[in-house]
Amino acid sequence: MIAFWLIIAAMLLGALACVVTPLLLTFAHERGQAHAALAGLMIALIPASALTLYMRIGDPAALAIQTAPPAVSGEHADAPASMEAAVSRLAARLRDSPDDAPGWAMLARSYVVLDRPGDAAEAYRRAVALNPRDAELLADYADALASANGGGLNDAALKVIGAALALDAQEPKALALAASAAFDRRDYASAIQFWERLSKVPDLAPQIAEQAQKNIDETRALAAKGSAASIVASNVAPKAASIEVRVHLSAALEKRVRPTDTLFVYALADDGSRMPLAVQRLSASQLPATVRLDDSMAMTPNRRLSDFSHISIDARVSASGQARPAAGDFTGSSGLVSSKDAGVIDVTISDVVR
Known part of the structure; x- marks a missing residue:
């Protein structure tokens, strides 16, 4: 033993x-x-x-x-x-x-x-x-x-x-x-x-x-x-960013995704960094899914959704549930959108990681 x-x-x-x-x-x-x-x-x-x-x-x-x-x-x-x-x-x-x-x-x-x-x-x-x-x-x-x-x-x-x-x-x-x-x-x-x-x-x-x-x-x-910003703003607080995302699977991939697979939905800034501004992790069984990404999910207080005028929303389905992307994962992206007045963003997962 x-x-x-x-x-x-x-x-x-x-x-x-x-x-x-x-x-x-x-x-x-x-x-x-x-x-x-x-x-x-x-x-x-x-x-x-x-x-x-x-x-x-x-x-x-x-x-x-x-x-x-x-x-x-x-x-x-x-x-x-x-x-x-x-x-x-x-x-x-x-x-x-x-x-x-x-x-x-x-x-x-x-x-x-x-x-x-x-x-x-x-x-x-x-x-x-x-x-x-x-x-x-x-x-x-x-x-x-x-x-x-x-x-x-x-x-x-x-x-x-x-x-x-x-x-x-x-x-x-x-x-x-x-x-x-x-x-x-x-x-x-x-x-x-x-x-x-x-x-x-x-x-x-x-x-x-x-x-x-x-x-x-x-x-x-x-x-x-x-504290200084609060004084300058005269008690007018900036509006926190909040984005609603609808994630779908393409018809070609619907039968290839298992309910036990993991779904990652995340926002990326337009500055080239791969560090997400906000992340949600779900089960693929929840697809099609509607999720909300907002400033409260920031990894660091100086990189929030509201700090960037343009972002992209990406989604990835992982069969293994592992942290890193792997060959065979399914992905999709919204492309660059406005973080201020984006409304509901649709992301279709249709690509396969090679």
Whole structure:
């Protein structure tokens, strides 16, 4: 049994090193210097949390629409298949030993690496039920709930974060998630407080403390800018952008899409960046689908729908549900449209990724 866990752990670390790190470095490059600190913070936390902040920095769709890195060759070429097999064996073992809390936690982190957020959340739920007083485990569970919710920290995730901090007020992942949630709702004062607490956690890696301080400085600047803008605008708030999108499948592809496939719908700016301004993740069974993209879904506060006069709306169906586009995926795009008075935008998925 011990040898089995060692094999699973080794495969997880190998998969993270070969697959996740290049993606995160690409992600940091795409978002620029202003948010490289966030990506760096995420990378620094990976060994302990197995991507615990993944969805709070970028929804899988945010990575899905970037250029895929070169295929890994040589000894790691069959790592995904090996990983899938190992995880399947672990899941089978847990069916016979359902009271194994560390096993459920390992399975959950494995599902995170395989980009299976719903399965990860369920595995974490089982682990937490068996070990409800583990603050780090609760923080991981909260992040998995957010991942399964398309990247949003919903009420269920926020309750779990609160439970983690009630057990350990210095739990770093829970503090980072709480700061992110506050930042998302534009509660900059609370976000700063959580990041300050994170930066003061004992024995915190210096680079994480430094990056947390950069987040604090940026948030203070945004708060000050917002206050000044409010005064200049004389209490006239700018209208937040919100776009309704109707997504259809072409008749030629209708019979080729399975209900279990994943649908990504996202907005891109006209500046050439592949980082989405807003993202929704759905099931292909919901097609034809009507979704709404708005400023609340922004990956970063200085890149919102309302910051760009022209955008494009893209949609992609993935049979594998993986973050990165793959040959055989189905895609469609609206082309450039106005973000100010676009009305309802129709996107027809009719192309195949080669």
